[in-house]
Amino acid sequence: MSNEHSSTDLTVSGAGTSPATFQDPGMPPHQERMADKDPAAAKRAERQVVVLFAVSVLGTVGMLLAYFLVPSGDTVESMRTSNLLLGLGLFLSMFGIGAAAVHWAKTLMSDHEQAEARHPQKSDPETRAAALAALEAGAQDSGIGRRGLLKGAVVSAVALAPLTFAVPLVGQVGGDWDVSKFRHTLWERGRRLVRDPSGDPIRAADVTIGSAYHVIPDGLREGEHATHWIEEKAKAVVLMVRMDPRDLTEAEDRRDWSYEGIVAYSKICTHVGCPVALYERQTHHLLCPCHQSTFDMADGAKVVFGPAKRPLPQLPITVDDEGYLVAQSDFTEPIGPSYWERLK
Known part of the structure; x- marks a missing residue:
């Protein structure tokens, strides 16, 4: 069997059969989401993403409070309580960011299918300029620029999340290394x-x-x-x-x-x-x-x-x-x- 591919059709031939030509089906029709058609749905999705980022912020704050206010102590019960609170705070901090990012991508960011022909790895200046323009258009399409509340939520969550790792590590500096x-x-x-x-x-x-x-x-x-x-x-x-x-x-x-x-x-x-x-x-x-x-x-x-x-x-x-x-x-x-x- 031999295949010949062009930008418009595909020719297939085999033993005992006549050559058949069919058109490249291309991309399936784009299906709009509720947030694409209904501004109220888009606003609702934005609020949901903000809530998830807020969950991350609360998890980070809760983890820090547990670290400073609920020490492990010398008993099994105190260790169990401290580890439970630290683990719960760390989970909410990481889960909130991850769930918010996924929900944001699925409901608010552009989901239009894109197809590009293969080309040499080194692009010409015009192609690079076009790629930069596409990135800028994608950022604009994601709504990060015009959704101030959403921007503040993601910045707060991402900025605070590293504290769940940094504070315990810094707390060990100057500890007992004997x-x-x-x-x-x-x-x-x-x-x-x-x-x-x-x-x-x-x-x-x-x-x-x-x-x-x-x-x-x-x-x-x-x-x-x-x-x-x-x-x-x-x-x-x-x-x-x-x-x-x-x-x-x-x-x-x-x-x-x-x-x-x-x-x-x-x-x-x-x-x-x-x-x-x-x-x-x-x-x-x-x-x-x-x-x-x-x-x-x-x-x-x-x-x-x-x-x-x-x-x-x-x-x-x-x-x-x-x-x-x-x-x-x-x-x-x-x-x-x-x-x-x-x-x-």
């Missing part, structure tokens, strides 16, 4: 392992093979760290499991870090810091739900799958005189993901 805090947690010699969140101490004899415990340090909300207990908890959370000692593969210098098959490792993933708490008893694998990094609890919590590059830090444990599980020391390496001053 990364050495990640090198230490509340764990220390003799501090008991207690259940999270009840705070009940754990007796080694009560831990059965195959069981897993979410663990925090005893006295988390007491003493000098009481006002920042949630930050301390975020660093010190541990997952403790018990398995048959014969299944354990331990480095020579860590053979006394476990107790009769009980091992404890940081719950903070070494990839980006998500909590790893999905334990599979049969394989002794611990899975991070964020990016599927998988650690072998029976072999030093080494990485067996996923993007994490380092094993989970192990908490050395033993028992006290009453048979309760206690830490031998703090973690011997920083917990969590990498940062620029980390040596390993």
Whole structure:
């Protein structure tokens, strides 16, 4: 089959058929919108666009008020409320601009179909002048020049929207950048392992093979760290499991870090810091739900799958005189993901 195209017709020929010629159908007839025919409809669409831009402005203002007046605090409830208000404000700010732009384009801007023949990429001066004139005509047709309220709404929304990102970023300038805090947690010699969140101490004899415990340090909300207990908890959370000692593969210098098959490792993933708490008893694998990094609890919590590059830090444990599980020391390496001053 061969095709010959011209500006006026298309000729098609094939085996056993006679050549057929038909006219180029061109563009379909233009259908006017309500706003094109009815000035009242155009005014109504303009008001709707303004309302959407106003929603964006209110979302930006609301987000800023939430940022300054509703801090995250130290409780789960305050964090949830702060994040909800910040997220809602950010959503309204971005959604208002996007919805207004789409509605404006569909109801008020020119929707006449345009067709241009292909031409060399470099245009002559006359063509460039014509293109500039077309752009100016399009801007005039959009009504931005004669619709002052609409112009003010779009300028206000677009000007204020970046504050939803800039203010939180600027608020971090001069903040606490002491990364050495990640090198230490509340764990220390003799501090008991207690259940999270009840705070009940754990007796080694009560831990059965195959069981897993979410663990925090005893006295988390007491003493000098009481006002920042949630930050301390975020660093010190541990997952403790018990398995048959014969299944354990331990480095020579860590053979006394476990107790009769009980091992404890940081719950903070070494990839980006998500909590790893999905334990599979049969394989002794611990899975991070964020990016599927998988650690072998029976072999030093080494990485067996996923993007994490380092094993989970192990908490050395033993028992006290009453048979309760206690830490031998703090973690011997920083917990969590990498940062620029980390040596390993």
